Amino acid sequence: MIPTTDQRQQTILNALTAFPPGRIYLMASKETVARGFRLYHGKSVVSFGWNTSRSCLTAKIRETRTSAVNLFVNKEGNAAFSCSSCGESTETSMCVHVICTLLTVKNLLQPELFRQAKPDADYREMLLAGISGDPEKPAKRRTTLEKPERPASSISR
Numbered sequence: 001m002i003p004t005t006d007q008r009q010q011t012i013l014n015a016l017t018a019f020p021p022g023r024i025y026l027m028a029s030k031e032t033v034a035r036g037f038r039l040y041h042g043k044s045v046v047s048f049g050w051n052t053s054r055s056c057l058t059a060k061i062r063e064t065r066t067s068a069v070n071l072f073v074n075k076e077g078n079a080a081f082s083c084s085s086c087g088e089s090t091e092t093s094m095c096v097h098v099i100c101t102l103l104t105v106k107n108l109l110q111p112e113l114f115r116q117a118k119p120d121a122d123y124r125e126m127l128l129a130g131i132s133g134d135p136e137k138p139a140k141r142r143t144t145l146e147k148p149e150r151p152a153s154s155i156s157r
């Protein structure tokens with residue numbers, strides 16, 4: 001049976017929720033973990049988005065340049081990660097972007113974990129909208145001046 005997009009999304013979110021937070025400390029060198037925490041507390045994850053089949057959640061991280069981290073489940077059904085940007089992640093050691101993304105995701109799914117140094121409700125809501133797969137309808141609009149990226153008439157089917 002082919003899983004529905006909702007089931008795929010839920011499988012990934014369940015795997016991320018089940019991921020042991022303490023393992024994050026063991027996924028990279030001390031220096032990289034510390035840098036990951038700094039990026040996390042600096043609110044460096046700027047968005048979350050799903051692919052069409054909902055088999056992969058992508059986080060965008062803004063540093064000096066923007067990196068993309070993919071979150072998915074492997075064949076064993078466990079949470080798996082890859083950074084498509086810096087090339088520093090290996091099988092045994094993750095890059096700073098993966099560490100930062102995991103800290104952000106764990107805090108979003110389980111707010112008691114890795115509390116933000118300066119909690120920001122709007123930022124949190126914006127990221128949660130991306131994780132829930134409904135970024136088009138954020139609970140609160142920051143501004144009414146936002147314009148669609150292109151006029152509706154130019155969207156082709």
Ligand SMILES: [Zn+2]
Pocket residue numbers: 067083084085086087088089095096097098
């Ligand atoms: Zn990276």
